[in-house]
Amino acid sequence: MSLSFVAIDFETANFDRASVCAVGITKVIDGVVASTTAWYVEPPTGLDFTNTYLHGIGPGDVDGAPTWPDTLDRLHAVSEGLPLVAYSPFDKGVYNAANALVEGPDPRLTFLDALAVVRHHCNLPSHRLPLVVEHFKLPDFHHHEAGADSLACALITLRIADERGIDTVDELWATVPVRPKNGVRAGRQYQRKADLPQPAAEADPTHPLFGEVVCFSGDLDSYTRTEAQILVASFGAVVSGNVTKKTTLVVMGGFDPATLRPGTTLSGKVQRAKDLAAGGQPIEIVTEQTFLEIVAVP
Numbered sequence: 001m002s003l004s005f006v007a008i009d010f011e012t013a014n015f016d017r018a019s020v021c022a023v024g025i026t027k028v029i030d031g032v033v034a035s036t037t038a039w040y041v042e043p044p045t046g047l048d049f050t051n052t053y054l055h056g057i058g059p060g061d062v063d064g065a066p067t068w069p070d071t072l073d074r075l076h077a078v079s080e081g082l083p084l085v086a087y088s089p090f091d092k093g094v095y096n097a098a099n100a101l102v103e104g105p106d107p108r109l110t111f112l113d114a115l116a117v118v119r120h121h122c123n124l125p126s127h128r129l130p131l132v133v134e135h136f137k138l139p140d141f142h143h144h145e146a147g148a149d150s151l152a153c154a155l156i157t158l159r160i161a162d163e164r165g166i167d168t169v170d171e172l173w174a175t176v177p178v179r180p181k182n183g184v185r186a187g188r189q190y191q192r193k194a195d196l197p198q199p200a201a202e203a204d205p206t207h208p209l210f211g212e213v214v215c216f217s218g219d220l221d222s223y224t225r226t227e228a229q230i231l232v233a234s235f236g237a238v239v240s241g242n243v244t245k246k247t248t249l250v251v252m253g254g255f256d257p258a259t260l261r262p263g264t265t266l267s268g269k270v271q272r273a274k275d276l277a278a279g280g281q282p283i284e285i286v287t288e289q290t291f292l293e294i295v296a297v298p
Contacts (some may be wrong), residue, residue, distance in 0.1 A: 003031040003167050005112070007154035008075075008084045009146045010094040011055045012043075013062075015287050017090075017097035019045040021057050023071060024146030025078060026154040031167065033154055038147030039074075040065035044102045054293060055144040068102045076108065083110040083169060087129055087153040089221045112169070114157050115222070116176045121160050126231050127223070128295075132156055196239040197229050203236030208294050210236035213246045217269035218253030220288050231295060243272040249284050251291045 007026040013019040024038035040062045047059040066074065075084075086092060092111040099106045118127050124135060130143050133152050136159045141148040157172070166172045203210055214237045220228055228251070229239045240247050250273040270285060277283050286294070 002029075003158070003161055003169060003172070004029050004082055005085045005154075005157070005169055006079045006082050007114075007150045007157065008086050008091060009149035009153065010086075010091045011057060011144060011146050012051060012094060012289075013045065013057070014048050014050040015289060016045050017093045018101045019043045019048070020068065020071075020094050020098050021049070021062055022055070022146040023075070024148070024150035025075070026147070026150040027078065027082075028154050028158065031158060031161070033151070033158075036147050036151045036154075038145070038150070039071075041071050042067050044068045044098055051289070055146075068098045072099070072103065072106065079109060083112050085112045085114050085153060085157055087149065087156075088115045089113055093221065112173055114153050117160055117172060118156060119224075120176050121164065125234065126227065128292075129153070129156075196241060197233035199236045199238055200234045203234065205236065207235045209249075211238075212248045213238045213240050213244075214249045214251065215240040215243050215247050215269060215273075216251045216253065217243075217267045220251070220253040220291075222288060222292060228291075235295065243269045243276065243283075245276065245281060247273065247276070247283055249286065251286055251288065253288055 005028050007028065009024045010020050011022040013021040020041050021043045022038060022040050024036070026036040027034045040057065042062050042065045044067070047062070049058050052058045092113075095106075095109070095111070115127060118132055122132065122135065124131065129149065129152055130141075133139075133141060133156065136156060138152065138155050138159070141152050143149065161167065161172050164172070164175070166175070205211075209232050212232075214229075214232045216225055216228055219225070222228075223231065233239055237249075238246075243250060250269060252267070252270055273283050273285050277285075
């Protein structure tokens, strides 16, 4: 297979992964960007928009837009059997969630995770898309505009392949080490308090995370546990391995809308945070998407 692929980015209307409201695709043929296009999607979950301030899309934009089945047909037609390259597992999660809600599982499209390639080849304190674009000195782009994000993903993939002298998709992803299958994930390993990253002395005191005591629960799609801890510490936050009476913010990975329904089982950390909040402690529980919005504050 030559270095040909379709970079893809989804935007969602709200915290529900199935609430896809826009898609952007950039097609790469033989190492050259052939086209970039984007379109709105009528969210299969309805018109409940809570992410408009993030990407600017609202109910009026998706009025009369293609449905998810229409979008799925278009993706199949455009990709022509090429793999879909997304800048994190988030996009594959959106794709799977929308399929599960509307059409059922669809194994016909192959997703590749560009973030895994970037993490392996780029030694950076954070691998957020805008920071990697800046690292490679690529053109400025409008983050959270689906077409622009897909183009940025494609250009980053091409740049890494060029720097490594790799000219096929198979070779590029073969460079990423396979995670051990021993059932232990890096994000779940015990961390001693002394090993946790410390708040940066030069952090901006006006950043929303400055002075917060942050604990992570579950696995994030955008960062490993260690990367996320280093990131919040760089903003002046105190990293906590467990939820305590000093914790002010709990970031909940692996978000599922059902998680917050009465009678469902929460993680021990999230349940502890809810109990403390009920007792009057000022503590906030946020999803990964909200966390990403917080760390993106200039």
